[in-house]
Amino acid sequence: MSPAEELATCQAALAGALGEAPTVGGAAPDPAGAAAPAGDAWLEVPAARWREACRAARDLPELGFDFLRSLAGVDRPEAGRIDVVAHLFSYRHRRALVLRTSLERAAPELDSVAQVWPAADWHERELWDLLGVRLRGHPDLRRLLLPEDWPGHPLRKDWQEPAEYRGIPTRREARATAGELAKQTYLAPRGLGRDPAGGQPDGGGGA
Amino acid sequence: MGALASYLRAIGRTVLSVGDGLAVTFSYLLRAPVTLQYPDRMRVPVIELLPERSRGMLEVDLDLCTGCAACDRACPIDCIALEVVKHAERGRLIQRFDIDLGKCMFCGLCTEACPTGAIRHSHEFEGGTGDVRALVVPFVDAPRQPAKAKQEPPPAPKPLGSILRARMPGPWDRPRPPARPEGGEHAG
Amino acid sequence: MSPELQQVGREEFVLNMGPHHPATHGVLRFVLHTDGEIMRRAVPEVGYLHRGLEKLAEAHTYAAYVPFTDRINYLESMFCNQVWSMAVERLLGLQVPRRAEYLRVIACELNRIANHCIALGSIAMDVGAYTPFVYLLREREAINDLLEALCGNRLTYHYVRIGGVAHDVDEGWQGKVRAYLDHLEPILDELHSLVGGNEILVRRLGGVAVICASDAVGWGLVGPNLRASGVDWDLRRDRPYSVYPELSFEVPVGRGEQGQVGDCYDRWTVRVAEMRQSVRLLRQALERLPAGDILAKVPRSIKPPAGEVYQPVEGARGELGLYLVSDGSPKPSRAKWRSSSFAALSIVEHLSRGLMIADLVALIASLDPIAPEVDR
């Protein structure tokens, strides 16, 4: 089957399950199958039907997407949306599908699909951690990678790195100018380097 | 009874398979050792064993550098601080060329971007220090004129690493301990 | 019995394993809730190595991000380089010269052997055998030397570039690889007699922490971990990319030799078998290496058209995926890494119920997770 036919099959099957057809987006494959288009096409479902659509994608025999490859969030501030993109794969049919939904950026909330694919558990925690999407019904929605008290969600485009976290600077001190440093270290007489007699250069370990 | 028999069989298998493994281990007594005792007992310094493409610490040959800043632009993490100023009488001057080797990830993008080969990877790698700032290596002492893109005749290439060694303190300043002769302490 | 003694054993004991622990493969922590030696659950706490590599991608151009991909997983940097390059090439519609494709295969398969050396060595070490680890590191050292001669660095290769590879190889280098393969094959047999058949290793791994096929698929395990559970799947064969369709190799699958399909011992044997297949692939690739360019004509500033791709490759730990979104500017707008270790660690809590602490160590080692790849 060509990618276009595969996508059409998936679309029809999901339409049957949801009662409304998901929209095709992205580099929609050319029905004639002529030139392979750059990039992937996807099926977009309304956020309210997300869990239903995911369950159908896993359970319908003609879909059978048993492997959740990745679940990613994409921040699109210019549109005021956060997209959630699931990359699915079916070992039975040897076929991939991109399923997508779009959320309000101001208060992104989505039904968790951790009950559909256990693999979604950590991906959703990451989604909450890095993009601030609240997953309804997630068994254990804690931050995954960052500390619990980290300010904000860094993969948002407008996130600003704080200057310090609990008193620890997040950046290395500004580079001293070559002149200042030259006085301290480099042009110091040879032997003040690292050899045992000379000890560390200035400012090294102190006394 | 059956349990005891299988228990005894397991012990038997264990002894046999451990013997199997020990046979391999003992065979290493008869093979040449592969371990080398770094750094003191190497017969040849490691630096001479490195392949030609090895990407060690960076150095800049100011006799070649045109101050074009291609390296500065190519570096993904801003380790290169290059300042070129316009002087009323002397024209363009390279005022500063520092490389922060503490930040550098030795990716080689800067050397690939350089049109003259002025910035290059030496094979030096032993840059450990107690002060991270000591890894910012300045290559310009006083403002100097950049080189011309095409020089006739081209200046003689400097030995790899010599520029860097002159610019930062390092283990190269220490006298090397004499290498142990072969067959000294077992190195395997 | 005194009242105090009656209380003993009623409580859950919480134990931290890590962040610095010889059996945790990088900086990660497990919170063990135990009842004596038996685990109620082990909760992995990750994030200690989060470097924001996905955020960093938004700030760098496509070509300048390649060295960052080296840091995703320092044991299989070649695959990270490759998946990034392949994703950008697909967005650009770029055709990679055949010689470059072959060189990628050669470099990647060498990297796979090196990675499995570490994986097998640490499995053996974590169940108490130190010697195999040292022997395997020695083999890996030879690969490090080969790859250093090829691309200039021992771990962070920065070799596969967008549109091809960075350096060409000469006859001398190919000869060295062949000589190494000749040397490696008997070592793999030796590995089997040294450890593979060892009763202690068999008892520590056989039948321990069995992952059934449906769990493996559901939790998103990939690569050797998935195949050990009996799922016959390899992207190189089933979703062919690069020049793998031209090369012949087999896909080893767990058979439950010393217990059940999907136990720790299967994860060990699958990796050993994969090393042999890599040797086979390397010999063929060296044999057929065509002449030609090693780098396609890549535009000076890479600006892929707006669009998005999900690009998987079969890395040493299985499917390494990259979801890359371009908005038409010179910098990517979103990059998401889907790594094998991420899935492998997320299943640990599920599997840990009722396991002994010592078996947990075997389980973690056999899943071969690597912390920087989880945290990115």
Ligand code: SF4
């Ligand atoms: S090697 Fe890479 S990181 Fe280091 S200065 Fe050059 S471009 Fe920057």
Ligand code: SF4
């Ligand atoms: S080192 Fe090379 S790239 Fe950098 S400014 Fe000098 S000539 Fe230009």
